[in-house]
Amino acid sequence: MKPLSLLPPDAARALAGVIFDLDDTVLDHGALTEAAYAALFRLRETGLALIACTGRPAGWGEVLQRQWPIDATIVENGALALVREEESDAAGHRGGHAPRAGASRVVTLDDLDREARRARRAELIGLANDMVRRFPAAALADDNDLRVTDVTIDIGEHRHVPPEDVQKMRAELRERGVRTLLSSVHLHLTYDPSDKATGIVRLLSARFGEDPTRARHRYAFVGDSGNDGVAFAAFVLTFGVANVRAHLGKLSVPPQFVASLPMGRGFAEIAQQIAELRKNAPEP
Ligand SMILES: [Mg+2]
Known part of the structure:
Protein backbone atom coordinates (compact mmCIF):
# COMPACT_ATOMS: atom_id res chain seq x y z
CA MET A 1 0.00 0.00 0.00
CA ASP A 110 -34.27 -4.46 -7.20
CA ASP A 111 -34.74 -7.20 -9.81
CA LEU A 112 -37.24 -8.98 -7.56
CA ASP A 113 -40.60 -7.50 -6.65
CA ARG A 114 -41.50 -6.77 -3.03
CA GLU A 115 -43.82 -9.82 -2.76
CA ALA A 116 -41.08 -12.20 -3.85
CA ARG A 117 -38.64 -10.51 -1.46
CA ARG A 118 -41.08 -10.85 1.44
CA ALA A 119 -41.64 -14.56 0.73
CA ARG A 120 -37.91 -15.25 0.49
CA ARG A 121 -37.18 -13.30 3.62
CA ALA A 122 -39.94 -15.08 5.58
CA GLU A 123 -38.13 -18.36 4.85
CA LEU A 124 -34.83 -16.88 6.05
CA ILE A 125 -36.46 -15.58 9.25
CA GLY A 126 -37.80 -19.10 9.92
CA LEU A 127 -34.30 -20.55 9.51
CA ALA A 128 -32.72 -17.82 11.65
CA ASN A 129 -35.27 -18.40 14.43
CA ASP A 130 -34.46 -22.10 14.33
CA MET A 131 -30.74 -21.28 14.68
CA VAL A 132 -31.13 -18.96 17.68
CA ARG A 133 -33.39 -21.53 19.41
CA ARG A 134 -30.68 -24.15 19.07
CA PHE A 135 -27.70 -21.85 19.68
CA PRO A 136 -29.02 -19.75 22.58
CA ALA A 137 -25.89 -17.58 22.84
CA ALA A 138 -27.06 -16.00 19.55
CA ALA A 139 -30.12 -13.79 18.96
CA LEU A 140 -31.76 -12.08 16.00
CA ALA A 141 -29.98 -8.75 15.47
CA ASP A 142 -31.89 -5.58 16.26
CA ASP A 143 -31.69 -4.15 12.70
CA ASN A 144 -33.89 -6.83 11.08
CA ASP A 145 -37.05 -4.72 10.77
CA LEU A 146 -35.22 -2.40 8.35
CA ARG A 147 -33.91 -5.17 6.08
CA VAL A 148 -35.36 -6.30 2.74
CA THR A 149 -33.10 -9.06 1.37
CA ASP A 150 -31.22 -10.64 4.27
CA VAL A 151 -31.62 -11.60 7.91
CA THR A 152 -28.99 -10.91 10.57
CA ILE A 153 -28.10 -12.91 13.65
CA ASP A 154 -26.24 -11.04 16.41
CA ILE A 155 -23.01 -12.84 17.15
CA GLY A 156 -20.90 -10.00 18.56
CA GLU A 157 -22.83 -6.73 18.89
CA HIS A 158 -24.87 -7.31 22.07
CA ARG A 159 -24.17 -11.07 22.29
CA HIS A 160 -21.00 -13.07 22.43
CA VAL A 161 -21.33 -16.26 20.39
CA PRO A 162 -18.45 -18.79 20.50
CA PRO A 163 -16.74 -19.10 17.10
CA GLU A 164 -17.47 -22.84 16.99
CA ASP A 165 -21.22 -22.12 17.27
CA VAL A 166 -20.92 -19.62 14.41
CA GLN A 167 -19.15 -22.25 12.31
CA LYS A 168 -21.85 -24.85 13.07
CA MET A 169 -24.62 -22.41 12.15
CA ARG A 170 -22.88 -21.51 8.89
CA ALA A 171 -22.35 -25.16 7.93
CA GLU A 172 -26.01 -26.04 8.59
CA LEU A 173 -27.30 -23.01 6.73
CA ARG A 174 -25.07 -23.79 3.75
CA GLU A 175 -26.56 -27.30 3.62
CA ARG A 176 -30.00 -25.70 3.46
CA GLY A 177 -28.98 -23.57 0.48
CA VAL A 178 -28.44 -20.31 2.39
CA ARG A 179 -25.46 -18.07 1.72
CA THR A 180 -23.90 -16.59 4.87
CA LEU A 181 -21.66 -13.53 5.25
CA LEU A 182 -19.84 -12.74 8.45
CA SER A 183 -19.13 -9.26 9.78
CA SER A 184 -17.53 -8.54 13.14
CA VAL A 185 -20.97 -8.24 14.76
CA HIS A 186 -23.49 -10.07 12.56
CA LEU A 187 -24.02 -13.30 10.66
CA HIS A 188 -25.97 -12.41 7.50
CA LEU A 189 -28.30 -15.02 5.91
CA THR A 190 -29.27 -14.46 2.30
CA TYR A 191 -30.36 -16.19 -0.91
CA ASP A 192 -28.95 -13.28 -2.93
CA PRO A 193 -25.67 -13.85 -4.79
MG1 LIG B 1 -16.33 -0.99 7.10
Whole structure:
Protein backbone atom coordinates (compact mmCIF):
# COMPACT_ATOMS: atom_id res chain seq x y z
CA MET A 1 0.00 0.00 0.00
CA LYS A 2 1.31 3.41 -0.97
CA PRO A 3 0.94 6.73 0.88
CA LEU A 4 -1.59 9.20 -0.49
CA SER A 5 1.20 11.61 -1.48
CA LEU A 6 2.08 9.18 -4.32
CA LEU A 7 -1.40 9.37 -5.90
CA PRO A 8 -0.79 10.43 -9.53
CA PRO A 9 -2.66 13.66 -10.42
CA ASP A 10 -3.92 12.12 -13.67
CA ALA A 11 -5.54 9.23 -11.76
CA ALA A 12 -7.50 11.67 -9.60
CA ARG A 13 -8.51 13.79 -12.59
CA ALA A 14 -9.71 10.80 -14.65
CA LEU A 15 -12.28 9.79 -12.01
CA ALA A 16 -16.04 10.02 -12.57
CA GLY A 17 -16.90 9.09 -9.01
CA VAL A 18 -15.97 7.73 -5.60
CA ILE A 19 -17.64 4.77 -3.87
CA PHE A 20 -17.14 4.35 -0.14
CA ASP A 21 -17.92 1.98 2.70
CA LEU A 22 -19.61 3.49 5.77
CA ASP A 23 -18.74 1.66 9.01
CA ASP A 24 -15.23 2.53 10.19
CA THR A 25 -14.50 4.20 6.83
CA VAL A 26 -16.72 7.31 6.77
CA LEU A 27 -18.20 6.60 10.23
CA ASP A 28 -16.17 6.34 13.46
CA HIS A 29 -17.68 3.40 15.38
CA GLY A 30 -21.06 4.35 13.89
CA ALA A 31 -20.76 8.14 14.39
CA LEU A 32 -20.57 10.71 11.59
CA THR A 33 -17.97 13.41 12.27
CA GLU A 34 -17.99 16.94 10.89
CA ALA A 35 -14.70 16.28 9.04
CA ALA A 36 -16.03 13.18 7.26
CA TYR A 37 -19.34 14.82 6.30
CA ALA A 38 -17.60 17.95 5.02
CA ALA A 39 -15.30 15.74 2.93
CA LEU A 40 -18.32 14.54 0.93
CA PHE A 41 -19.11 18.14 -0.05
CA ARG A 42 -15.46 18.81 -1.03
CA LEU A 43 -15.47 15.76 -3.32
CA ARG A 44 -18.81 16.67 -4.83
CA GLU A 45 -17.62 20.19 -5.63
CA THR A 46 -15.00 18.70 -7.94
CA GLY A 47 -17.70 17.06 -10.07
CA LEU A 48 -17.49 13.53 -8.69
CA ALA A 49 -20.48 11.20 -8.32
CA LEU A 50 -20.65 9.80 -4.77
CA ILE A 51 -21.97 6.37 -3.87
CA ALA A 52 -22.20 4.85 -0.37
CA CYS A 53 -21.86 1.04 -0.19
CA THR A 54 -22.66 -0.80 3.03
CA GLY A 55 -23.86 -4.04 4.62
CA ARG A 56 -26.34 -1.96 6.65
CA PRO A 57 -30.10 -2.33 6.04
CA ALA A 58 -32.22 -0.82 3.25
CA GLY A 59 -34.00 1.32 5.88
CA TRP A 60 -30.72 3.07 6.68
CA GLY A 61 -30.00 3.60 3.00
CA GLU A 62 -33.35 5.30 2.51
CA VAL A 63 -32.57 7.92 5.16
CA LEU A 64 -29.02 8.46 3.86
CA GLN A 65 -30.21 8.83 0.29
CA ARG A 66 -32.76 11.45 1.32
CA GLN A 67 -30.36 13.54 3.40
CA TRP A 68 -26.73 13.12 2.36
CA PRO A 69 -25.05 14.80 -0.63
CA ILE A 70 -24.71 11.48 -2.46
CA ASP A 71 -25.96 10.10 -5.78
CA ALA A 72 -26.77 6.53 -4.74
CA THR A 73 -26.63 4.19 -1.75
CA ILE A 74 -25.93 0.46 -2.04
CA VAL A 75 -27.11 -1.54 0.99
CA GLU A 76 -27.26 -5.09 2.35
CA ASN A 77 -23.82 -5.93 0.91
CA GLY A 78 -24.70 -5.15 -2.70
CA ALA A 79 -28.19 -6.65 -2.93
CA LEU A 80 -30.10 -3.35 -3.35
CA ALA A 81 -29.41 0.20 -4.47
CA LEU A 82 -31.34 3.38 -3.66
CA VAL A 83 -31.38 6.48 -5.86
CA ARG A 84 -33.33 9.74 -5.96
CA GLU A 85 -35.74 10.31 -8.82
CA GLU A 86 -37.28 13.63 -9.76
CA GLU A 87 -41.06 13.49 -9.29
CA SER A 88 -41.69 14.33 -12.94
CA ASP A 89 -39.63 11.24 -13.98
CA ALA A 90 -41.16 8.90 -11.46
CA ALA A 91 -43.75 6.39 -12.58
CA GLY A 92 -47.09 6.42 -10.82
CA HIS A 93 -47.48 10.17 -10.69
CA ARG A 94 -51.06 10.64 -11.86
CA GLY A 95 -54.21 12.53 -11.00
CA GLY A 96 -53.33 15.96 -12.28
CA HIS A 97 -51.41 17.18 -9.23
CA ALA A 98 -48.23 18.91 -10.34
CA PRO A 99 -45.27 17.88 -8.16
CA ARG A 100 -43.74 20.51 -5.92
CA ALA A 101 -40.83 22.22 -7.68
CA GLY A 102 -37.62 20.26 -7.08
CA ALA A 103 -39.52 17.40 -5.42
CA SER A 104 -37.89 14.01 -5.59
CA ARG A 105 -38.43 10.58 -4.15
CA VAL A 106 -36.11 7.75 -3.21
CA VAL A 107 -36.60 4.55 -5.19
CA THR A 108 -35.14 1.12 -4.56
CA LEU A 109 -33.58 -0.74 -7.50
CA ASP A 110 -34.27 -4.46 -7.20
CA ASP A 111 -34.74 -7.20 -9.81
CA LEU A 112 -37.24 -8.98 -7.56
CA ASP A 113 -40.60 -7.50 -6.65
CA ARG A 114 -41.50 -6.77 -3.03
CA GLU A 115 -43.82 -9.82 -2.76
CA ALA A 116 -41.08 -12.20 -3.85
CA ARG A 117 -38.64 -10.51 -1.46
CA ARG A 118 -41.08 -10.85 1.44
CA ALA A 119 -41.64 -14.56 0.73
CA ARG A 120 -37.91 -15.25 0.49
CA ARG A 121 -37.18 -13.30 3.62
CA ALA A 122 -39.94 -15.08 5.58
CA GLU A 123 -38.13 -18.36 4.85
CA LEU A 124 -34.83 -16.88 6.05
CA ILE A 125 -36.46 -15.58 9.25
CA GLY A 126 -37.80 -19.10 9.92
CA LEU A 127 -34.30 -20.55 9.51
CA ALA A 128 -32.72 -17.82 11.65
CA ASN A 129 -35.27 -18.40 14.43
CA ASP A 130 -34.46 -22.10 14.33
CA MET A 131 -30.74 -21.28 14.68
CA VAL A 132 -31.13 -18.96 17.68
CA ARG A 133 -33.39 -21.53 19.41
CA ARG A 134 -30.68 -24.15 19.07
CA PHE A 135 -27.70 -21.85 19.68
CA PRO A 136 -29.02 -19.75 22.58
CA ALA A 137 -25.89 -17.58 22.84
CA ALA A 138 -27.06 -16.00 19.55
CA ALA A 139 -30.12 -13.79 18.96
CA LEU A 140 -31.76 -12.08 16.00
CA ALA A 141 -29.98 -8.75 15.47
CA ASP A 142 -31.89 -5.58 16.26
CA ASP A 143 -31.69 -4.15 12.70
CA ASN A 144 -33.89 -6.83 11.08
CA ASP A 145 -37.05 -4.72 10.77
CA LEU A 146 -35.22 -2.40 8.35
CA ARG A 147 -33.91 -5.17 6.08
CA VAL A 148 -35.36 -6.30 2.74
CA THR A 149 -33.10 -9.06 1.37
CA ASP A 150 -31.22 -10.64 4.27
CA VAL A 151 -31.62 -11.60 7.91
CA THR A 152 -28.99 -10.91 10.57
CA ILE A 153 -28.10 -12.91 13.65
CA ASP A 154 -26.24 -11.04 16.41
CA ILE A 155 -23.01 -12.84 17.15
CA GLY A 156 -20.90 -10.00 18.56
CA GLU A 157 -22.83 -6.73 18.89
CA HIS A 158 -24.87 -7.31 22.07
CA ARG A 159 -24.17 -11.07 22.29
CA HIS A 160 -21.00 -13.07 22.43
CA VAL A 161 -21.33 -16.26 20.39
CA PRO A 162 -18.45 -18.79 20.50
CA PRO A 163 -16.74 -19.10 17.10
CA GLU A 164 -17.47 -22.84 16.99
CA ASP A 165 -21.22 -22.12 17.27
CA VAL A 166 -20.92 -19.62 14.41
CA GLN A 167 -19.15 -22.25 12.31
CA LYS A 168 -21.85 -24.85 13.07
CA MET A 169 -24.62 -22.41 12.15
CA ARG A 170 -22.88 -21.51 8.89
CA ALA A 171 -22.35 -25.16 7.93
CA GLU A 172 -26.01 -26.04 8.59
CA LEU A 173 -27.30 -23.01 6.73
CA ARG A 174 -25.07 -23.79 3.75
CA GLU A 175 -26.56 -27.30 3.62
CA ARG A 176 -30.00 -25.70 3.46
CA GLY A 177 -28.98 -23.57 0.48
CA VAL A 178 -28.44 -20.31 2.39
CA ARG A 179 -25.46 -18.07 1.72
CA THR A 180 -23.90 -16.59 4.87
CA LEU A 181 -21.66 -13.53 5.25
CA LEU A 182 -19.84 -12.74 8.45
CA SER A 183 -19.13 -9.26 9.78
CA SER A 184 -17.53 -8.54 13.14
CA VAL A 185 -20.97 -8.24 14.76
CA HIS A 186 -23.49 -10.07 12.56
CA LEU A 187 -24.02 -13.30 10.66
CA HIS A 188 -25.97 -12.41 7.50
CA LEU A 189 -28.30 -15.02 5.91
CA THR A 190 -29.27 -14.46 2.30
CA TYR A 191 -30.36 -16.19 -0.91
CA ASP A 192 -28.95 -13.28 -2.93
CA PRO A 193 -25.67 -13.85 -4.79
CA SER A 194 -24.59 -10.16 -4.72
CA ASP A 195 -21.53 -8.73 -3.06
CA LYS A 196 -20.28 -5.14 -2.90
CA ALA A 197 -18.43 -5.38 -6.23
CA THR A 198 -21.28 -6.94 -8.23
CA GLY A 199 -23.79 -4.56 -6.62
CA ILE A 200 -21.68 -1.53 -7.56
CA VAL A 201 -21.14 -2.61 -11.15
CA ARG A 202 -24.86 -3.43 -11.59
CA LEU A 203 -25.81 0.04 -10.33
CA LEU A 204 -23.20 1.82 -12.44
CA SER A 205 -24.34 0.14 -15.64
CA ALA A 206 -28.09 0.44 -14.88
CA ARG A 207 -28.15 4.04 -13.67
CA PHE A 208 -24.90 5.76 -14.60
CA GLY A 209 -24.58 4.43 -18.16
CA GLU A 210 -21.20 2.87 -17.44
CA ASP A 211 -19.73 -0.02 -19.32
CA PRO A 212 -18.89 -2.59 -16.57
CA THR A 213 -15.23 -2.85 -17.58
CA ARG A 214 -14.66 0.87 -17.94
CA ALA A 215 -16.41 1.48 -14.60
CA ARG A 216 -13.49 -0.27 -12.87
CA HIS A 217 -11.24 2.55 -14.04
CA ARG A 218 -13.63 5.49 -13.70
CA TYR A 219 -14.65 4.97 -10.08
CA ALA A 220 -12.42 4.75 -7.00
CA PHE A 221 -13.32 2.66 -3.95
CA VAL A 222 -12.59 3.54 -0.29
CA GLY A 223 -13.00 0.96 2.48
CA ASP A 224 -11.54 -0.62 5.60
CA SER A 225 -12.20 -4.33 6.09
CA GLY A 226 -13.09 -7.86 5.00
CA ASN A 227 -16.38 -7.21 3.21
CA ASP A 228 -14.63 -4.52 1.12
CA GLY A 229 -12.14 -7.09 -0.23
CA VAL A 230 -14.13 -7.84 -3.38
CA ALA A 231 -14.21 -4.11 -4.22
CA PHE A 232 -10.48 -3.66 -3.51
CA ALA A 233 -9.95 -6.48 -6.03
CA ALA A 234 -12.46 -5.20 -8.61
CA PHE A 235 -11.55 -1.50 -8.85
CA VAL A 236 -8.32 -0.10 -10.25
CA LEU A 237 -7.96 2.89 -7.91
CA THR A 238 -8.59 1.86 -4.29
CA PHE A 239 -7.98 3.48 -0.92
CA GLY A 240 -7.96 2.23 2.65
CA VAL A 241 -8.35 4.29 5.81
CA ALA A 242 -5.49 3.60 8.27
CA ASN A 243 -7.47 0.99 10.25
CA VAL A 244 -7.46 -1.26 7.17
CA ARG A 245 -4.04 -2.40 8.42
CA ALA A 246 -5.75 -4.51 11.12
CA HIS A 247 -7.67 -6.43 8.41
CA LEU A 248 -4.92 -7.08 5.87
CA GLY A 249 -4.80 -10.77 6.82
CA LYS A 250 -8.36 -11.18 5.49
CA LEU A 251 -7.83 -9.22 2.27
CA SER A 252 -6.42 -11.10 -0.71
CA VAL A 253 -5.93 -7.76 -2.49
CA PRO A 254 -5.08 -4.77 -0.26
CA PRO A 255 -6.09 -1.23 -1.27
CA GLN A 256 -3.60 0.52 -3.50
CA PHE A 257 -3.26 3.63 -1.31
CA VAL A 258 -3.63 4.06 2.45
CA ALA A 259 -4.43 7.11 4.58
CA SER A 260 -2.26 7.96 7.59
CA LEU A 261 -5.36 8.52 9.76
CA PRO A 262 -8.16 6.09 10.72
CA MET A 263 -11.88 6.09 9.92
CA GLY A 264 -13.61 9.43 9.24
CA ARG A 265 -10.38 11.43 9.51
CA GLY A 266 -8.71 9.05 7.08
CA PHE A 267 -11.64 9.41 4.70
CA ALA A 268 -11.32 13.22 4.91
CA GLU A 269 -7.58 12.93 4.19
CA ILE A 270 -8.25 10.80 1.07
CA ALA A 271 -11.01 13.17 -0.10
CA GLN A 272 -8.78 16.20 0.35
CA GLN A 273 -5.96 14.63 -1.67
CA ILE A 274 -8.30 13.71 -4.54
CA ALA A 275 -10.02 17.13 -4.47
CA GLU A 276 -6.72 19.06 -4.43
CA LEU A 277 -5.36 17.17 -7.42
CA ARG A 278 -8.59 17.69 -9.37
CA LYS A 279 -8.82 21.40 -8.55
CA ASN A 280 -5.26 21.99 -9.69
CA ALA A 281 -5.82 20.35 -13.05
CA PRO A 282 -4.31 22.28 -15.98
CA GLU A 283 -6.83 23.90 -18.36
CA PRO A 284 -7.68 21.46 -21.20
MG1 LIG B 1 -16.33 -0.99 7.10
